[in-house]
Amino acid sequence: MELEEDYVIFGERLAEASGKIIRETFNKNRVVQYKDDGSPVTSADKDAETVMRDMIMVEYPNHGILGEENKSWQIGSECLWVLDPIDGTKNFASGFYNFGTLIALVIGGRFALGIINQPVLNQCWVGVAGRGTLFNGDLTETRECSELGEAWMCSTTPNMFRGSKENSYKKLSSIVKHSIFGSDCIGYAMLSCGQIDIVCEAQLKPWDFAAHIPIIEGSGGIITDWSGKKLTLESSGEVLAAGTEELHKQAVLALA
């Protein structure tokens, strides 16, 4: 199924509207509240999601919405918008730049559109299934790295790996050239631009990874769960992205 161009343009409008709110709040006096799971949330998270939800409900009343900060809406719909208004809230609230808005459109279970928008830096990555990924309008490409021992890997925090996942992660981490932390969604953006070779993460929710699928695939990379299986909205939250097939295979083996 070819993605309607209207959806891409609308996704970019969502990024623009949420970005305006986030830009106005970044590095200002922040008020942090806490969700039931103990994770922080700011007024910018809530307001940015609200503005996107309102726009979707007006423009596409038959579509569903799965967002980080609000109740699900019509999630059985053929077309489902998956939203994370600020991925990297801790970085955002601390003045670091590794955060962004994630917008994905899932059509009939297929990850059709993905957007990572860093509104303070005016950086936007747009991935559409079957097309090349664009970064601020230019095609992106993952870089050639076929040896795990040469690979630069990033993850948001080592604290996301628990139990047996921690051992698997440590094995992979002991083989790669460098492990970098604090990346949040910008790690996937840098992978698509050929600046990083691997992103390995765990405990992610659909809104944390849905947008990355068309972005990584459209830049020549591979993104799956840790066992190499395609990600779905029901995946358990372990995500492995790599710039080349060789690297991805080696990483799956190391995590096994």
Added chain:
Amino acid sequence: MELEEDYVIFGERLAEASGKIIRETFNKNRVVQYKDDGSPVTSADKDAETVMRDMIMVEYPNHGILGEENKSWQIGSECLWVLDPIDGTKNFASGFYNFGTLIALVIGGRFALGIINQPVLNQCWVGVAGRGTLFNGDLTETRECSELGEAWMCSTTPNMFRGSKENSYKKLSSIVKHSIFGSDCIGYAMLSCGQIDIVCEAQLKPWDFAAHIPIIEGSGGIITDWSGKKLTLESSGEVLAAGTEELHKQAVLALA
């Protein structure tokens, strides 16, 4: 001793000259080499340090230089410039923004001037002993947080804590509200701006922390080694910075 205003202006000229080189290289095709200790270095690191060394040798031929990328020069001098052309090379080489140039002037063993310059974002922090720290010309101030359980802490990587230091760090980390990684020098900059409450790090060299001392102190914060002792060029590399005295005391106890 009052710091000569000329030194501050000259330090800013060093930041400007090194920043030009770094801006031209960021997110371009990078060539990474490796030093004897296995840490990466780019041509931007080397060129940015060279331009600063050349300027110092011309302007202040009697001063000494201690830099990350080149041999020491007249380090017994009363006035010693301590330079890290790119603190956060891994972030820089991967397209993340948490990196900066560190410039410090030590006069008779006293940390007299410190500069953190993020040249891509045009952000510059200037600390002078006995004065208020300036961020792009505006006074900075650490924020009020007197309870470890409420504190947001950052560190560059958990891999910098080894042996008994790892246990101490884990104890502190288990008490604070949040631990964020990947911060490099920008963590100290955010502490001075009241965006973060604690920075806890280990294995730092003088060029990794010298600039931070006047910056943190000039914004109302405290920076010492893990036992609460003042940092010197001979300190063993464990650094603890906090926004308030109460918080610093509690952190020293947790690390003991």
